[in-house]
Amino acid sequence: MSFSIIGKPLPKVDAVARVTGQAIYADDMLPPRTLHCRILRSPHPHARILSIDTSAARRIPGVVAVITGADLPIKFGILPVTQDERALEHEKVRYVGDPIAAVAATDEEIAASACDAIAVEYEVLDPVMSIDAALATPKDERIQDYGGPNNIHKLVALEFGDVEGGFARADHVREDVFFFQGNTHLPMEQHSAIATYVDGKVTLWSSTQVVHYVHRALAKVLELPMNRIRVVGAAHGGGFGGKTDPFAHEIVVAKLAMMTGRPVKCTLTREEVFYAHRGRHPVLMWVRTGVTKDGRITAMHFKSALDGGAYGSYGVASTFYTGALQTVTYDIPAYRFEGCRVFTNKPPCGPKRGHGTPQPRFAIELHLEKIAHDLGLDPVDMKRRNFVKPMTRTVNWMRVTSCGLEECTARVMDASGFRTRKRRPGRGMGFAISSYLSGAGTAIYWNDMPHSEVQIKVDRGGVTAFCGAMDIGQGSDSVLAAIVAEELGLQPKDIRLVTADTDTTPIDLGSYSSRVTFMAGNAALEAARKMRALLVEAAAAKMGRPADSVRVGGGRFGDFSFEEASVLAEARFGTLTSAGSYTPPKIAGPYKGSGVGPSPAYSYSACVVDLDADQRTGLLHINKVWIAHDVGRAINPLLVEGQVEGSVYMGLGEALMEEQTFRKGLHKWPSMLEYKSPTFLDMPEIETFLVETNDPEGPYGAKEAGQGPLLPVIPAVSAAVFDALGVWIDEVPVTPEKIVEALRRQGKGEPPRYGPSRFPDIPYPKCIRVEPPPKELDLAAPAAI
């Protein structure tokens, strides 16, 4: 199959707007009479609100409106099962930064001063700041009034296949405990939203990743029908998962616009972005694996405990994700997963790039390295022996179709010279693999709508594609344009795009779970092929030839230019519109909780990290990273490389320095200075390989690229530290102080590691036993199970 656009490294369709400063981000909007909103936030990690007195704030000249939770009492939340947030809380605060009141004023400095003038009386409660504390009986009261016992939010226990039999069959069984510290997205753009209220209709422009979910939350809390609300995605300054929930400030500006009749804008300060959070959960993990003496896995038991922060957010899904994808990289014949999420008095955790899977990926990869070490096997060989095979079904019912693990591994092995690496003191190399979803197989709320829809309009020779998907900088608009252009024989710049606007675009579930290329791409492909058929039919009729003789390409349909063909088709069919949609196949397994993990396709990655580790100081210098990523097909290799390199960057940040930690109930460092994010000088060269496995269901065979390549980087760093110094750092981030401590223990003859020593007792329920599916995947069989 030859393409004219697909596979070409073309610039993004909005590249010029982004390099000239002309793209309009939410905070760039400043319509006349705009009021500026600031939000008063809790100074206590856990407290009951006894009273809120806003009278002094209202008296400040320039203050136009002040609202509190009593004005917005309806609860919302991203998941239907955890509607536990209020835009402003008037009864109880659950973390430092929980929103309490909001002010709209003529200037931001007045709004800030007015917030400071609001008097709130609290009854301070004992804060719960750790997983252990959350598992214990609370001193005062629970953080949320659901879940339990104590501050447990969610418990999960699933068992697939004969786990005990698998362990009994094993020649070697090993247990390890790992900890992955929480971290945050740190988008360069601080969240921002601006709302107007005109003709009885709210319009909100926001730096969100999902206009549809914000739309739903606004309708619920504002008690307006959805047709009275319009949500538009402004030019986006980075999300990484952090702008996937509906947020308090989005609801607050809409309410204030309704009250004042004026545009109201709220842009979070950097510190508030740390409180909005929804980032990587801190996860404590225990894993036990049985292997044969040649390293074949016979059974695995994995336990996770997630520190969820104060609210649900995506947490139930995150909990399942810590257990779902272990089987998608390694063939595990029997698998038990027990997961637990607790509430603590910290900003809520949620989805960050890799959502719930980087933590277990870190644990599993290092755990297998240790097993190989125990058995005297080469870890790469041993992992390879256990790779999943394409076209199979895993023990927990995940459907694996295309799978480029072998090729990815071969690429990074060859390029890095891993096998023949020169040994010198302090130098090490580490290898790891990963897999990630190309879009979640189920929506976050139950509905039968397609996950993505695309409409195409052709009129006066111009093509417009409409889609609800939000381009957050990853280039999803460019992917849509490329697909439509390919099918219509045009160039991407010929395609006008209207995206992420709930008034004008059909539904798309937004930019999360790496779903847009796969799902909106398939919808665009369907719509474009239908449009192409109309144009071909009209051109063929005029030419008096059969449709299959009309050549499409280079801006022509047979004997006609695209413009001529579109006029012919418009004359023949009337208004030219076409639509396509994508609904993922129903492939989830027959058990409760099976909705998290299935995806129409999985991407695969392999990574090698080369570093120097200083024996004395524990300081690491990353020399180079090799990464190979099975993207199915690169619709635009330039953009795919950008996603892969950005993932490596974020993975290195998490591996080496990024951590969201707390002290005395407060975020320890809510600033860009103290929350360490790698600079130009901290990034090594990256060598990227794109592997194309041509997925049977992806558009042109494409799969995801934005999240999977982050995952192997983190364990590869820790494996490289072991290779260099002989110590295991079983905790992320891998900081010099931890390395020095592990070396001290090594020197004293203690186990040469740094990491958690124990996993707490958690009252997991009895495992739900699930019969594994047949391993062979027959694509011809009915999809629904």
Next chain:
Amino acid sequence: MLRLPRFKYLRPKTAREAARMAADLGPRAMFVAGGTDLFPKLKRRQFEVEALIGLDFLPRAIHRGEDETVVDAGVTLAAASADAQLRAGYPGYAEAAGLVSSPPLRNAGTIGGNLCVDTRCNYYDMTYEWRKAAGFCIKKDGDICLVAPSSPRCWAVSSSDTAPMAIALGALVMLAGPDDERELPVAALYRDDGIDYLAKQPAEVVTSLRLPASAGTRTAYVKLRRRGSIDFPIAGAAVALRLDGSTVTSCRIVLSAVASHPLEAAEAGEFMIGKRLDEESVRAAAEIAARPAKPLDNADLSHFWRKRMVRVVVEQALQHANDQKGGFEG
């Protein structure tokens, strides 16, 4: 976005006039040169002032004389780090200036400003709202030190990169007061107190830095921080030494970011005198130098590790100094 509080901006034409304005206004006014330390702290309401006195008039030249090199206080850190004279004569000083924060900040920040940079603490360098939530600390609005609650003093950390090097070089600062000018050894500019960390009068303006002739003096500054840029030092060592053949004839070692003032490791410097500069002596000197360093849990990474790292940066600084040629020949 975070915004500055309201203030008046005064524009004196001379240092004397600036000092008089400051004397008149007392604690209600502060000087501003590059603003790279002042403006963030104003935005976080760590400083509260009614007026800023602009030091934009300060000259920005570097004068090489027979006995000394005079660097005007208005010279930017970028200019100082790139200056050929300073790089040749005082490589450690140019290096230190080039390691402050990040390139755009070095284009605004001045060498005078870096000498006077406020002490830092991660309980103090926080927004008003954060500090209010934590309970205000003794350095601003509160009455206890949150790092060491039983201590009567403030333990904020001296975080200047250039001051330790200036002290090691035996440099002087020129100060312009309301009525007169005076000079002061840079070492005497600091007090061991997180709050009153400067020994100059509040109304005195730093007008220049005088670096003594450097012929034969080898200098080096080693800075430890988490990232390659942007970060303040979490440990640092400045070394200025002279050799006769391979024997050390003079040696000053000054540490950054381990106390509320640049901490001179005098004993370690004296230890080196008369010794050959080799691995053994360097290691021993670093051991001595690290002893008085007492990092606390108020900066990046653990204080145990930072304490351990003091030895390393001192060793590296001594080695780097040894690897260099002495300043201007002749």
Next chain:
Amino acid sequence: MRNEVERPVDRHVVALQVNGERTELLLPVHKTLLEVLREDMHLTGTKHGCELGECGTCTVLVDGKPELSCLVLPIQIEGRAITTVEGLASGSELHPLQQAFAELGAAQCGYCTPGILLASKSLLESNGRPSRDEIREALAGNLCRCTGYAKILDAVQLASERMASPLPRRGEG
């Protein structure tokens, strides 16, 4: 903090030279250049990520050198030449750096891009053919969370090659 908005506002007429155009504005003296560019001059190409000098996003050029507009008062730079991202292109023709950033995918979300473009411009004016390490040093004050910096390094190198070469750029002649 509480009563600070009751203080009078000190206003000055400030003459600013932005992208070659001179403008006189009556400004509250405590408004930073960042705020004035975005809110008073509607030059919203200059972005902001922390307003504390920690991220580099709001970088503009002052007399050709990168400075952070969040930490500069207009009154401090009267008469000096300010360049923002809006001043990079010549008419509708992109600056070679902009062209290279667009072609090579060096701007993903694009939010850090204006600051990085300006810091790069300053670098290329003093060092026409910088090495990758020299580019890293020059851009070390500008954080980006999307790209991993790789494509930015490529783009600055490509622009420097094109600017150094007498050959016409693609799309010309």
